[in-house]
Structure formats: structure tokens, C-alpha cells
Amino acid sequence: MGNTLQATNELSNPKAPLNDFRNIPAVRSVSQFGYDEKIVKEVFDTLKKAGTSDITSTVLLEAIFNLEEKSKQTQENSNHTQTGIEESQSTIGPVIATQVNNEPASDPELELSVRSLEEENQNLKDQQTCKICLDEPIAIVFLPCGHLAACVTCAPALRRCPICRTFIKGTVKAIMC
Known part of the structure; x- marks a missing residue:
């Protein structure tokens, strides 16, 4: 002291x-x-x-x-x-x-806040991106599991859901707003 x-x-x-x-x-x-x-x-x-x-x-x-x-x-x-x-x-x-x-004014709390917002933004983009091609937005819901994981281009080539591996019995086009 x-x-x-x-x-x-x-x-x-x-x-x-x-x-x-x-x-x-x-x-x-x-x-x-x-x-x-x-x-x-x-x-x-x-x-x-x-x-x-x-x-x-x-x-x-x-x-x-x-x-x-x-x-x-x-x-x-x-x-x-x-x-x-x-x-x-x-x-x-x-x-x-x-x-x-x-x-520049360096505020650790501000930098941390910006970093966490950027990470959250990237996570949201990843959730809405096709899990097969990683380019297009997701647009097809698989039935009966209900997973939303593929774009219009990739979905017809799939026999099983890429998330849970159940057989796909049908598909529904989802409109994301």
C-alpha cells in the first residue's frame, strides 16, 4: 500500500x-x-x-x-x-x-461488445446457410423430421436428412423472411 x-x-x-x-x-x-x-x-x-x-x-x-x-x-x-x-x-x-x-480510444468493454456482436452475426448467418454447399440460403424443410438444412439446389440429391439421418419422405419449400 x-x-x-x-x-x-x-x-x-x-x-x-x-x-x-x-x-x-x-x-x-x-x-x-x-x-x-x-x-x-x-x-x-x-x-x-x-x-x-x-x-x-x-x-x-x-x-x-x-x-x-x-x-x-x-x-x-x-x-x-x-x-x-x-x-x-x-x-x-x-x-x-x-x-x-x-x-484511438481503447475501451476493452467496447471491443468485447463489438467482438461478441460479430460472433453472434456470424452464427446467425451460419444457421441460415445450406449445410451442403455452404453458399445458398436454406429453403427446404425435410419431412418427417422437420429439419431446415438445405437449399433448393442441394435438397433433391439427398435421401437422408443431413442433421438426423432419417429417410426423407417429403420436402416443403420454406419462405424465409
């Missing part, structure tokens, strides 16, 4: 000392990749100021990658060299703001 309180205090105070800043898990994991702590802290602070609520190591790394790419493009265009920190200070704001604005 003490660690949670400490992490909360660090996040709420953007001017926390550099040593306290190292205790944030996302910062620690990005620092393990060899990035300068000052750049990581600056990117983290900029993300916080831009309104990003959940800053993970992935978000930090993407922001740093975008910053590095922007820095390389700036160097190629201007043909003069600046130090990495000076460059990061001049370009970090626009890069982070662009990243935050382009990032």
Missing part, C-alpha cells in the same frame, strides 16, 4: 526529483532499454501535460521513437547537428501532442 501511495505522489508531482521518478514502473522498464533518464522524464511529463491518463512503457517507448524519428528528419532537413537534449526540448511537444491525438 505504501508503494501505491508513493507512485501516486510521484505521478501527481511532475517536478519530483529524478531519483523518485525512477520508481515508476513504466519509467524503469524504458530506462532498462538504455534511454537517457532526462529524455524519459521529459517525455513522461509531456504525456501527462497532454492529458494521457494511462502511461505505460509501450506508450513511453512509442513517444520516444516518434521523437527520435522527428529528430532525424529535422537533422536531415537542416543539415546541422544539435545535442539530443536541445532537440528533444524543441520537438517533444508537437510529437507527443500528435501521438495523443492520433491514438
